[in-house]
Amino acid sequence: MVLAVALGGSDAAAQQSIIDGWSWSTLVPSIAQTDILGTHLRELRNEQERRTTPPPDVSRLGFTPSKARRSANLAAFVDKTRAVDPNGAADLQRLFAEGDIIERIAAAIAPVGLRTDNLADVYALWWITAWQATRGDNDTLGRDMYAAVRAQSAKALNGAGGPARASDAGKQELAEALLVQTALIDAAVEQARGNPARMRQVRAAVAKGARGMGLDMAGMEITGGGFVPNGKR
Template sequence: MNWLNLRRFLPLLMVGILSHVPMAASAQMDWITPHLQSLEFGRQIDQIVEQSRTGGATQQQATSVDALFVPSAARTQENVSRFIRLSEQAGDGGQLRSYFVAQPTLMGEIAQAMRGANLDPQNVADCYALWWMAVWQAANGVTGDPDSRTVAAVRRQARDVFATTPGFAETSDADRQQYAEALMLQTLLLSAANEQFQGNPAALRQLASSARQGAVASGVDISRMTLTSDGFVMSF
């Protein structure tokens, strides 16, 4: 997704990443709290996407439950430290740490780029929409910028998912921020790898497999979905 200005991050992000493609695609669920992992986002996603296929309404509770959070710079530092620690435990060789040493304002720059795409980095649903599009592109070897209609449609679907997921309304600002920042960083890693691996079929196949596995671990069977200008629809 070039609308995140990924090309300027590529020299930084791609050092050593070829050895850690699975980490880049599938670490998301390891980065968030067990409470958030227990929420059934996947079930709601299937319902929302199926409604899109059948032309049903998708605005069920979006006005009564939002996915906003009040951000904290201290929590961002805590989250980044957690992501780095878990990545090193998973064997990333210190790559994620090196990214933040070289680019300490990385999370803020991703947030700024999201705003340029009319996505709110202080809304977990918008961060999910960003990741949802990126993981689908990585799973299918697709690059390029989703147009504004597509982004708006997926944002609406993601907001509906979070508005209708039981238990999400009770989550804390801290939990929401941790999930949002995990999604933002995973998007950058996925998209950077997808851009870089164009022309390398073996690496693209590995990335696609890891992206699908990571999505399934998050409760989303991305292989059943197609991204369209009206948002995600079921492929069959």
């Protein structure tokens, strides 16, 4: 919910953009290797059976952000969106003109122990936010849950290879695409509160988009130890 607050007055436009689905297909760069978290989810049961695993190395997933790259990334997001959804592009442009959205997100997520300059943190935030959205929820969870999903994300991203080996520029592009997407999802859920029909649209749109990222949100639940399979398919 803190992300919706960070977006200020842009939530109505953000909600419609999420429902239209433009952000899922246009923002995330190819280095995301969108099957990695889905593959990791399928391996979770075996992981639980082993019970103990070494802590993941999150240092390979950090990067030094550049303000110039950020400006270029946000402009590119608008351009990519304009090709498929001019109205969505205009919404994004207005949102970005209100101030540095990444800095606003960084301030909003710091209290739960997450950062915007590490892919493990960003993936964890996106994963949790999208999962909650498919349940019509955007409550802030405890730090232990964010930390557990951060560890899961780090393992998956390191295992995929590409994201960990990417340049700072590549990592920043992926992180900022996911952060923008996360903020829009959170805002869409917040705006749909009290409107069951609209909330169903948001839930369905986010579930569909998550499947495109390799995740079946209906097949998992979150615990203090992170995401676990729930047997639903």
